[in-house]
Amino acid sequence: MQATPPLVQLERVARTFGQGEAAVRALSDVTLAVQGGEVVGLRGPSGSGKSTLLNIIACILEPSAGRLLLSGETVWDGAYRVPDLRRLRRDRIGFIFQFHNLLPFLSAVDNVALAMTLAGTKRPEARARARALLDELQVGRRADAMPANLSGGEAQRVSIARALANTPPIILADEPTAALDSERARVVMDLLRQVARERRAAVLVVTHDEKIFDRFDRMVSLRDGRIEEDTGSDALTQAAR
Known part of the structure; x- marks a missing residue:
């Protein structure tokens, strides 16, 4: 029986901004695989390449080198290999x-x-x-409010509901709990874990939020554009205490 390929797979991916002496290497030789049903945290200091990595997976930024596969299909290998990137993002990726x-x-x-x-x-x-998604995220009572009348935390929960709306197999999140208190941060992460388990989605979250470390199956640490550590979150949660 053939194994199911990872939903997200990067092979020796690099990204450089600028040219010549002004060139900045944001990512170097990053190899990473995320299976369906897995919730992975991306952590590291500012400028370590976390958001660049997320944007490459979302097909917002092109790699400078390497290979990107989504659901086993080669999406980028020297150039984009899919005919319609907008459809790919709409159907496969919640950001x-x-x-x-x-x-x-x-x-x-x-x-x-x-x-x-x-x-x-x-x-x-x-x-x-x-409305059902907004209820799950404890913001259903604000369903008819306009964005200008929402608090920062309420607006972020609405944006999370929007990302989940089309049940994408890949969910990417950049600091999704930064504007939330501890209770609501856990609600958001528990919902993302539920989505991963029930829909076999791959969830990748950039975060500095130590209060949600225990919600991850793995924590990938980046430094200077390289993967420094890839481990279960339990060890990192204990180290943060």
């Missing part, structure tokens, strides 16, 4: 940004529903699912 990036002219529920209607879901069904 939770550090800033919520909600559309200011749509209510919370319609921000979440829009992601589904763009993928072909009928509006009543999309709005019903959007």
Whole structure:
């Protein structure tokens, strides 16, 4: 029986910004695989390459070298190998940004529903699912509020609901709990863990938030653009205490 390929696979990926003497190597020789059902944390000091790595997996940034595979398909190998990157991002990737990036002219529920209607879901069904997701994230009572009237934490939870709306197999999050208190941070991480387990999704989270370290299956530490350590989160949680 053939093993299921990783949902995310990077092979010797590098990324350089600029040229010549001004060139900055943001990533060097990064090899990483994340299976379906796995929740992986990415940690490291500022400038270590965490967000660059996330943006390469999301097909927002091109690598300078190496190979990127998603769901076993080669997506980048010297150039992008898929015909429609927008469709790939829409169908396969849910991205939770550090800033919520909600559309200011749509209510919370319609921000979440829009992601589904763009993928072909009928509006009543999309709005019903959007309300259910907002309820799960403890922000359902603010479903009809406009983004300008949401607190920072509420807006971030709406953006998380939007990222989960189309049940993507790959979920990428850049500091998703930074604006949340301890209780709501755990709610968010428990939901991401549930999504990973029930849908066999691969979840990668950039974080400095020690209070959620125990929610990860693995913690990957980066420094100077290289993977310094890749280990189960338990050891790092104990070390942080």
